[in-house]
Every structure is written in structure tokens, then in C-alpha cells.
Amino acid sequence: xxxxxxxxxxxxxxxxxxxxxxxxxxxxxxxxxxxxxxxxxxxxxxxxxxxxxxxxxxxxxxxxxxxxxxxxxxxxxxxxxxxxxxxxxxxxxxxxxxxxxxxxxxxxxxxxxxxxxxxxxxxxxxxxxxxxxxxxxxxxxxxxxxxxxxxxxxxxxxxxxxxxxxxxxxxxxxxxxxxxxxxxxxxxxxxxxxxxxxxxxxxxxxxxxxxxxxxxxxxxxxxxxxxxxxxxxxxxxxxxxxxxxxxxxxxxxxxxxxxxxxxxxxxxxxxxxxxxxxxxxxxxxxxxxxxxxxxxxxxxxxxxxxxxxxxxxxxxxxxxxxxxxxxxxxxxxxxxxxxxxxxxxxxxxxxxxxxxxxxxxxxxxxxxxxxxxxxxxxxxx
Amino acid sequence: xxxxxxxxxxxxxxxxxxxxxxxxxxxxxxxxxxxxxxxxxxxxxxxxxxxxxxxxxxxxxxxxxxxxxxxxxxxxxxxxxxxxxxxxxxxxxxxxxxxxxxxxxxxxxxxxxxxxxxxxxxxxxxxxxxxxxxxxxxxxx
Ligand code: SF4
Ligand code: SF4
Numbered sequence: 001x002x003x004x005x006x007x008x009x010x011x012x013x014x015x016x017x018x019x020x021x022x023x024x025x026x027x028x029x030x031x032x033x034x035x036x037x038x039x040x041x042x043x044x045x046x047x048x049x050x051x052x053x054x055x056x057x058x059x060x061x062x063x064x065x066x067x068x069x070x071x072x073x074x075x076x077x078x079x080x081x082x083x084x085x086x087x088x089x090x091x092x093x094x095x096x097x098x099x100x101x102x103x104x105x106x107x108x109x110x111x112x113x114x115x116x117x118x119x120x121x122x123x124x125x126x127x128x129x130x131x132x133x134x135x136x137x138x139x140x141x142x143x144x145x146x147x148x149x150x151x152x153x154x155x156x157x158x159x160x161x162x163x164x165x166x167x168x169x170x171x172x173x174x175x176x177x178x179x180x181x182x183x184x185x186x187x188x189x190x191x192x193x194x195x196x197x198x199x200x201x202x203x204x205x206x207x208x209x210x211x212x213x214x215x216x217x218x219x220x221x222x223x224x225x226x227x228x229x230x231x232x233x234x235x236x237x238x239x240x241x242x243x244x245x246x247x248x249x250x251x252x253x254x255x256x257x258x259x260x261x262x263x264x265x266x267x268x269x270x271x272x273x274x275x276x277x278x279x280x281x282x283x284x285x286x287x288x289x290x291x292x293x294x295x296x297x298x299x300x301x302x303x304x305x306x307x308x309x310x311x312x313x314x315x316x317x318x319x320x321x322x323x324x325x326x327x328x329x330x331x332x333x334x335x336x337x338x339x340x341x342x343x344x345x346x347x348x349x350x351x352x353x354x355x356x357x358x359x360x361x362x363x364x365x366x367x368x369x370x371x372x373x374x375x376x377x378x379x380x381x
Numbered sequence: 382x383x384x385x386x387x388x389x390x391x392x393x394x395x396x397x398x399x400x401x402x403x404x405x406x407x408x409x410x411x412x413x414x415x416x417x418x419x420x421x422x423x424x425x426x427x428x429x430x431x432x433x434x435x436x437x438x439x440x441x442x443x444x445x446x447x448x449x450x451x452x453x454x455x456x457x458x459x460x461x462x463x464x465x466x467x468x469x470x471x472x473x474x475x476x477x478x479x480x481x482x483x484x485x486x487x488x489x490x491x492x493x494x495x496x497x498x499x500x501x502x503x504x505x506x507x508x509x510x511x512x513x514x515x516x517x518x519x520x521x522x
Contacts, residue, residue, distance in 0.1 A: 246478035247438070247516050254522075276431070300522035307435055313473055314430035314466075343473055350472045351465075365469065368461040370451060373468045379485050379504055 003195040003204055006212035012188055014145050015063055015138055018180070021193065022057050024207050025088050031114065031203075032085030035075065036060045044133040048074045050087070062090050064133065064141040065161065067123035070268035070323045072098035076108035088114040088203075093173040094164075094323040097356020098268035100175050101319045104363055105271050114203060117173020119182040121148045122165035124156070126328050132159050149187050164324020164337050167233035169226045175356065178204060183225065184218030192218070237345065240338040247306070253339065254309060256332035259302040263336050264312055266329035269319040269355070277308050309336075313343050318364045319355045320344035388442035388508040392417050392501075393432070395425045395459070398449035398491050405494035413501040416508075417445075424448065425486075426459025430466050437479055440517040443508045447487045447497075460488060478515055482507060 009017045026034050038049035038059045046066040051057055072095050078087055091099065096117050102108040121144070124132060133140055147154035160166070173179045177200030181192030193209060195201040244250045261277060264270040276282070282304060292299045317340060326336035348354060351364035375381055394400040400421045406413060422428060425448025433444050446467060448460040467486040475481050485504065489497050 241476065244477060247519060247521060250477050251519070251522055303522070305522045306438055307431065310434045310438075310473065310477070311431040314434065314469060317473070318469070343476060346476065347469055347472045350468060365465060368458065368465050370461060373464055376468055376471060377464065377486050377488060379487060379500060379507065 001201070003201050004212050004214050005193045005204060005207070005209035006190045007193060007209060008190055009187060012146065013142060014182075014187060014191065015061060015142055017191055018062060019057050019060055021180075021191075021207075022060055022088075022090070023054050025114075025116075025203065026051070026054055026057065028203065028206055030086055031088050034060075034088045034090065035071070035078065036090040037062050037064070037066070037071075039064070039137045044130060044137065050078070060090075061137065061141050062118055063121060063145040064129075064137065065121065065123040065144055065156075066126075066129045066133070067092070067162070067165075067323075067325075067328070068126055068129075069266065070098050070321075070325045071095045072102055072108070072268040075099050075113070076102045079109045079113050080107055083112065086112045086114065088116055090116045090118060091173065091176070092120045093117060093170055094120070094168065094321045094356075095268070096173050096175045097170070097321040098319075098323060100356040100359050101269045101321070101363070102271065103359060104361075104366075107271055110359075114178065114199060115173075115176045116178045116180065117176025118180045119173070120165070120168070120171045121145055121182070122161045122168070122171075124159055125162050128156075128159045128162075132156055145182070145187075149182055162324050162328070163236065163335065164322055164327065164341075167229055167236050167338075167341070168322060169229040169233060170322075171225055171229070172222055175359070176200070181214075181218065184215055184221030186215075233341075236338050237342045240335075240342045244339060244342075250306060254305055254334060256334055257305050257309075258332065259305055259308060260331060261308070262329040262331065263326035266325040267312075267316065268323060268325065269316050269321065270312065271316070271319075277304075277311075309339075313340065313347075317344040317347045318351060318353055320348075321356050386509060386513055388416050388505060388513070389440070390417050390443040390445060390504065390508060391436045391441045392419045392445040392447065393422050393425065393428045394419055395448040395455075396421055396423050397455040398453060399425075399447035399487070399489045399497065401491035402489050402493050402497040405491070406498045409494050411494055411498040413498045414505045416505050417501050424454065424456050424459035425463035426454070426456060426461075428463060428466070430470055433470055433484065434474075437474065437483065437514065438516055438521050440514060440521075442511075442514045442517070443483045443485070443504065445485045445487065445501075445504060447489050450488045450490050453490060480511055482511060483514060 033052045035050050037046045039046050039061045046064050048071045075089050177197045179194045185192050195204040244253050320340050322341045324337040353364050428446050436444050454460045
């Protein structure tokens, strides 16, 4: 059952209200640490930080449009074995979805973890964020949040939100224990705090917040966002399909790729501990390259770029949560996310699967049914 | 279309059923086209998607994966796992312009030498009609 409460916002300072809530949570005996995005003292960037000192919570900033990494990987690192304490992790919805995928793969655990999901205001690409963020971090974060929540297009100068965020139709944290709601709420006055699980309910009750009702405007605002994003997404898919629907076009799309594999390092659901592309399998003998070159007249170096991307699609597209960290990580500005999301949309639909949604559902490639897909067997179809 | 087009088709046959059928076809003097390059694997369930992707990117005109009938898999359920992987690839590869007919999955029992020979002949005819694969003509990176 969902329990709904609210916290008050003073002087339009959303950040301050959130920090107050996190202090309240950290003060609970059974919470030993909070993992949250923090503005680092010497830099403008906001990074996931594990906090135990209430004072350090003053640099927590989950509102800035900074998204340098998907923290599902960090939460996996903190939970795959017992850490000796309970951690409350502040997560964006796509971070929670990626985390759910890692739990299914037994690379992360939910006991001793409280997931605090936030309505996602979106983010910019790394480079854009660093250029945009001035020295006044808190002020910029609050202004950005206020603009997004007023329904206006936020004033970011020439910068746009990341494509991943513009095309994200799941901006509300469904798989959280506690969800922090901004959409459709009068955030000049208050923020919604909802418990979605028993664990969340237990914590929420201990926080002594005033009870509240979910405003009717919330569902409506969320629906508006979803429809806007879905339109953006579908246009993005159509455009990407037009740019990649043959090997020739796909080669052109990926022409700048130098096989650095940053995109898979950044991908929260690229789960293999060792990727085959960095093993001996692809560490060919020098004379092998020469043989290939002789056979075909030319061989592009580094080799196997398309093989890498299509193999990665085969491996993880059913788990892709659309977070956009692949695009974010690419040193050559290749739009990997639109390509991966487009294929992921098809592969997930084919198996009637939604990445990160239902923790009970097995990943499609780890199970099978005896009676399925008869239409692909044989040569007469 | 080029009448002289001879497709190259890579065939992954499981050791216990389809490969045995191919053996049987051979000893029974049933001919199958030389376009088929057979790779024996222990189970259709061990055909990694990247083998299929690599073959098509290297210019194979078709890929056939063939294993045991349901219930006959030597490893209990490798053929069902293979079917999921082929389903997955069939969702991915056509987006990049590979016609779905270039990737096939069949289940052919050890005793089905005749069925195997017929299947291979028909497959070659189908791929001849499709024409050469797009990756053949290109410098694929
Ligand atoms: S492929 Fe890209 S968008 Fe999809 S989960 Fe990985 S990093 Fe995120
Ligand atoms: S990060 Fe960019 S350059 Fe590096 S492997 Fe991925 S697509 Fe290629």
C-alpha cells in the first residue's frame, strides 16, 4: 500500500528541503549511510558519494542536470556482498531500472538497501553540464529545478537536455522503496514523499512527516510528460532507423568509433566481468591482419567495430534502460543511445519484457518455454 | 540477377542430430549443394550470437543453425535456448538490412538424411533468389 506524506519547502529552496529529509533519514538508527549525488568541493561536477556525516549532506545535490554515471553500478558494488550496514541510495528512475537488472543477474542485492527514487528532472551530457554549470552550484540547481517544474523549457542557453532524457518516458521511480515526487506538486510549497514498499513504509513512518494526499494534478502532469517524451522517442527511432538500415549506413553511423569500449564500460547493464572483446579472442596475431588484408584488399583497423556493437546489442539490449551513458561516454560524439534504445525497444517487445520493471521476471535470455516462437523454426516462413 | 551467383551459406549443425543426418545423407549418396559450409558444434545451444553476426558481417549470404527436435536434445534443452537466440537475432539483424530469410533455424533428426538434403537444396535456391548479401561487397569495419 502506498503511504503518502509531504515535506515543506521554505524560500523556494528545494535542495534545502531535500537535504533536510536526507538528514532525517540518516539520523535513523537503522540507516548507516546515504549514497547520493554530491557536488564535489573542488569541482563543479556532481558525483555519487557515500555519506555518513550529517554535515556532509549539505553538498548533496540530486537536482542539478548532471548525470556523469549511472549509479546502479555503484549500488551494485556496495551491495553485492554484505557491507555491514544499511545504505539508503538516492537514485534516478533509470538507475533503479538498471539496478533491478543487476539484481536479477545476482550482481546486486536489495537487503540492507533502501532505494530512494526521485522524479527525474533530466540532465545534460557531461560536457554540456560542465560548460553550463557556473560557480553558483546550489543556485543553478534550484533555478533549473524551478524552471523544469514550472513546465517551461528551462533556460540553458544553447544547451539541450541529453537526448536520453528528452526521450525518456519513465521519469518516475516505480521500483523504489521511497519515492520523492515533484511532478504535479506545488513544489514552491512542498515535496511529496511516498512509500511504495513495506520497507519504505517502515522508514517513512519513523520520519514523522505530515500526512498528505497525492494531488490530482500529479497523474495528469506525469501523463503529459510521458506523451511528450514518447513523441520525441518515436521521432528519434524513425530518424535513427533511417541512418542505420543497412550495413553501409551503420558503418557510416559508427565511422568515428575507435573501439575504445567506453560505451560498454559506462553501460550499467553491460554486466560481464570480462568482456570478450578485450580477451585473447580478439588479440589477433600480426600475420592474421595481413592475411585478412590480402584476402580482401583492405581491412579497416581497428577491426570488428560493427561486430562489437551488434554483439553488444545481442548481449544486453533486452536489459537496456535507455540511460544514455553510452553516448555520454563516447569520446567521438557517436549517438550510441538512440541506436541501442531503438534495437532494445524491438528486442524487449519481442520477448514481452521491460528492462528494470518487474524484479520477478527473468531476463529473456536466461529462460525459455518449450512452446514458443514456432514461427521461426523451419525454412518456409 | 546474376545467374552465376553461388551463395555461401554457413551451417552450424549439432553433433547429435543434424550433423549425424548430414553424415547419413553422405553415406546414402544423397547430394547436398557445395554452397553449404558445415561447422559441427556439440549443440545448437552453443551457437553464440556473435558467430552468426560475424558470419554475416564477413559476407556469408546465409546462416543456418540446426539442432535436434524438441525432446531430443542431448543436453536436454539446448535447442530451446538456441531458438531464443535466433529469435533475438531476428529482431536485430533486419534493422541493419539483413533479410530475415538469411538466418534460419531448423530441427532435423539424426535419421532424417533425406529431409536434410531437401532442406539444404531449397535453402540454397531461396538464397539464390535473394541475391548476394549486402556485406559481401563492402569493407566492413
Ligand atoms: S546501452 Fe546505453 S542507454 Fe542502454 S543501458 Fe547501456 S548505457 Fe544506458
Ligand atoms: S565509446 Fe564511442 S568510440 Fe568508444 S567504443 Fe563506444 S562508440 Fe566506439
